[in-house]
Amino acid sequence: MTSIEVRALTKEYGPRRAVDALTFQVLPGRVTGFLGPNGAGKSTTMRLVLGLDRPTSGTATIGGSAYAALREPLCHVGALLDAQAAHGSRTARDHLRALAASNRIPVRRVDEVLEEAGLTPVAGRRVRTYSLGMRQRLGIAAALLGDPAVVLLDEPSNGLDPEGIVWIRALLRRLAGEGRTVLVSSHLMNETASFADHLVVLGRGRLLADTPLREFIHARVRPGVRIRTTDPGALHRALSGHGHEAVAHEDGHWTVPDARVEDIGRLASAAGVPILELAAEEATLEQAYFDLTATETEFAAHHQEA
């Protein structure tokens, strides 16, 4: 099985350190979400893994080899970095055929990936007539052309319509299910939460977290309870009597942090508080991510979960 291994990787552009002593591994059989604010170093790291840039120091390898040392690299690693990369005057099918020919990939793969990406009906159109979402699908088709064990996608949901978002989610899950190594950068937290098993989070070029998605969320955000009543006074008394500090919201609902829906339901019922709504409020990746990156400057140096 093929992993991506990043060891003490550093990249400087003049005085700017885009990537700073990064060490992490991306393992097969799961989708790893690659997160971090703008300029955190995600694209630079991907470029270094793909041998498109040289590190100032450190290494990035795929299955133990540098990308440049791989024979027929598209058959090992598929990547989407820039959806504009296809030549606009070519049709999508010709673009993929040229890629297949120059990488000794059987030409039948062209129709397979076109189908996979939902592009078969428009495969004969010039790429310059494609929308952003169609280019994105073509970039993903190209990444899959060599049936690679490792897939790196930089913002694959960019420009996709709702159907495309559902498609990419299922595709990523399937690729991981087939035992492939899948690294996906994104700024969309709900999206990432829907497909990632594991997260690698960067801030200012440094590793902030390398942890399973569930643990990442639960270490930072406790689930709470959402409740609505016709008698806020009675609710408040019942909750504070049991040590709960409820927070009132403008639209009339309350949240009880760090509580279980069973306990709050029982408590309200025992106190005779009329309930209009009662639900568990799941902690979200977005909350956890903001919790981490908001305080990033204070603990970037020592808050490494890797």
Ligand SMILES: Nc1ncnc2c1ncn2[C@@H]1O[C@H](COP(=O)(O)OP(=O)(O)OP(=O)(O)O)[C@@H](O)[C@H]1O
């Ligand atoms: N070719 C380059 N020359 C100079 N600086 C660069 C170059 N490429 C990236 N940088 C700088 O390196 C830092 C990391 O950029 P990078 O694009 O890797 O971040 P990112 O996490 O992918 O950000 P985004 O989410 O905005 O895509 C930024 O400060 C950026 O300005």
